[in-house]
Amino acid sequence: MRILVLALPFALVATVLAVARRHTVVLGIAEHAAVVDVARRTRLSRVLGLLGGLLAAGLLAVAGGQVDALGRVSALAPAVLGAGVLLGTVVGELTGHRAGGVRRSAPVETRRVRDVLPRGHAAVLGVGTALLVGSLAAGTAWGAPDDLGRAGRYFQVACTTVVDGVATQYGSGRGPFPGSYYAVPLLAAFAVLGLLTLLALRAVVRRPRPGVESLGLDTTLRRWSVAAVLEGATVAVLGTLAPVAAFLSSGLDGGLCGLSPLQAAVKAGAGVVAPLALVGASAVLGVLVAAPRLRVEDLPRPTPGDASSVGAPVR
Amino acid sequence: MTLSTVTVDVLDPTPPYEQLRRQLADLVGSGVLAPGDRLPPVRQLAADLGLATGTVARTYRELEQAGYVRSRRGGGTRVAPHPPAAVTPQAALEDAARAYLERAAVLGVSTDEAVSVLVRVVGR
Numbered sequence: 001m002r003i004l005v006l007a008l009p010f011a012l013v014a015t016v017l018a019v020a021r022r023h024t025v026v027l028g029i030a031e032h033a034a035v036v037d038v039a040r041r042t043r044l045s046r047v048l049g050l051l052g053g054l055l056a057a058g059l060l061a062v063a064g065g066q067v068d069a070l071g072r073v074s075a076l077a078p079a080v081l082g083a084g085v086l087l088g089t090v091v092g093e094l095t096g097h098r099a100g101g102v103r104r105s106a107p108v109e110t111r112r113v114r115d116v117l118p119r120g121h122a123a124v125l126g127v128g129t130a131l132l133v134g135s136l137a138a139g140t141a142w143g144a145p146d147d148l149g150r151a152g153r154y155f156q157v158a159c160t161t162v163v164d165g166v167a168t169q170y171g172s173g174r175g176p177f178p179g180s181y182y183a184v185p186l187l188a189a190f191a192v193l194g195l196l197t198l199l200a201l202r203a204v205v206r207r208p209r210p211g212v213e214s215l216g217l218d219t220t221l222r223r224w225s226v227a228a229v230l231e232g233a234t235v236a237v238l239g240t241l242a243p244v245a246a247f248l249s250s251g252l253d254g255g256l257c258g259l260s261p262l263q264a265a266v267k268a269g270a271g272v273v274a275p276l277a278l279v280g281a282s283a284v285l286g287v288l289v290a291a292p293r294l295r296v297e298d299l300p301r302p303t304p305g306d307a308s309s310v311g312a313p314v315r
Numbered sequence: 316m317t318l319s320t321v322t323v324d325v326l327d328p329t330p331p332y333e334q335l336r337r338q339l340a341d342l343v344g345s346g347v348l349a350p351g352d353r354l355p356p357v358r359q360l361a362a363d364l365g366l367a368t369g370t371v372a373r374t375y376r377e378l379e380q381a382g383y384v385r386s387r388r389g390g391g392t393r394v395a396p397h398p399p400a401a402v403t404p405q406a407a408l409e410d411a412a413r414a415y416l417e418r419a420a421v422l423g424v425s426t427d428e429a430v431s432v433l434v435r436v437v438g439r
Binding site: 098099100102103104105106107108109110111206207208209212215 | 318319323325326339342353354358359362363366
């Protein structure tokens with residue numbers, strides 16, 4: 001865990017950098033009113049979801065120890081944070097827009113998630129998920145019962161070594177270790193989170209178009225929403241991967257027996273992945289907090305060709 | 316990319332499913348939608364237009380019966396490989412003109428007056 005503490009300043013810098021790079025699209029006061037309304041609703045809902053997720057995750061992290069002193073409840077905090085973002089997105093998209101009016105138009109198109117999927121976000125989420133599942137699978141495969149018989153909480157080794165010419169049985173155990181004791185509830189939580197992610201992506205794509213005159217802007221808005229969904233899931237995955245990898249790395253200790261080549265490689269890899277995951281989770285959380293937004297100018301823009309812009313200063 | 320659009324006027328005496336059917340048939344007949352092109356899912360188009368899913372489903376059913384599209388479970392609705400003979404722009408316009416005059420009649424406007432409104436709008 002020391003490595004995670006050392007990575008904290010880098011995580012903070014990553015968050016600040018992500019917030020500082022916020023992207024804003026500026027619109028005129030009367031432009032794309034329906035899309036602006038959708039953007040406000042979806043953003044408000046997502047921010048509320050994020051705040052709710054942060055609050056619930058904080059409560060779990062702090063009070064979870066009272067329910068389960070061995071950290072199984074507290075370990076779910078990042079997943080709960082991600083779930084808050086996803087739920088906020090689903091609610092925002094489902095209540096975002098309803099077609100109305102006498103004349104209603106719609107494009108003849110088939111909207112698909114892959115058309116608005118940011119490849120970079122998807123790649124980071126995919127790699128993070130693979131590493132988390134791999135770490136939990138390795139932990140489950142190598143986990144052993146602890147001194148009180150709780151399966152999958154320790155890493156144990158046993159071997160026969162020669163000490164002063166005498167063959168001696170040697171054994172040691174080390175924990176906490178991300179074996180089945182932690183992996184089962186975590187994988188169950190992430191299965192639910194995966195379904196929630198799919199539901200959120202579907203909600204983003206299925207949200208009705210607010211008008212055919214704003215197709216491009218609406219597509220941009222959907223791309224931002226899909227990015228936020230992937231970021232919510234990524235924060236949950238990387239936020240869980242960091243401690244899992246840290247405990248995997250520290251738990252894999254062979255003592256006098258040594259480790260197999262595969263275990264040694266996993267130990268080294270997990271030692272690198274843990275701080276990277278923490279910094280990554282912090283950066284993605286920063287990106288999520290500073291999500292791109294639409295800003296509406298409070299004064300009308302001067303029309304092209306105007307000699308002077310009376311009442312609407314050029315900025 | 317320019318997307319084709321369909322429009323439904325809820326005050327038009329022509330039922331929404333028929334308005335949709337005409338426009339989609341025109342798009343297929345005039346080649347804007349090519350054989351194999353996928354039509355929007357029923358729920359998506361219904362939500363975009365604020366219509367009941369049954370209305371759009373009826374449009375698709377009628378288009379399928381007329382041979383314009385093919386529906387396949389899990390594969391969506393696609394333009395048929397050999398849709399009916401192309402609708403000429405002239406015929407499509409005549410259809411639209413007929414719909415316009417029907418609407419005028421419902422509003423109690425005579426044919427002559429409807430034509431003069433059209434001329435006035437064109438002159439603007």
